[in-house]
Amino acid sequence: MSGIVHFSQQQIEPAFDHPRSDRLEAGNPLRTTFEHYARDGISSGIWCCEAGRWRIRFALNKHEFFSVIRGRVRLHDADGAVVEVGPGEAAVIPAGFVGQFEVLEAVEKYFVVVETTGA
Structure with a gap:
């Protein structure tokens, strides 16, 4: 059995990147x-980002x-909803x-990403 993951009690090395130029x-x-x-x-953790906007496709x-x-983001979907x-x-x-992810103010957020497999 694995132990509980308490974010504030972990020392995590961050990964840095930028959106793809295209x-x-x-x-x-x-x-x-x-x-x-x-x-x-x-996967779960904390994600931080400076202001900007890029296209995403899940x-x-x-x-x-x-x-x-903290901060503020805006998501735009392919139909124009925001x-x-x-x-x-x-x-x-x-x-x-499919849409755009826009960071209006430098943001910090908790995230949980789930990638399912076929049935």
Whole structure:
């Protein structure tokens, strides 16, 4: 049996990246990921990002729940609908989502990504 993963009690080395250049729409934001847990198709941690906007396309088996700690993001779907998420709020990006992810104010968020396998 594995122990409980308590984020504040772990020392995690961050991973740094930027959105792919062919997906960028505004800025070139630095993204910092602290992955605290990864097992059996589930990963979770803390993600930070500077302001910017880029296109995203989720695989048909990938879902993400996130909760904003600080900052503000806006998601634009392919049909033009827009959802803004700020501190204390949460959202789910469903499998197959196509649109843009926009960081309006430098953001820090908890995330849980689930990648399912075929039945």
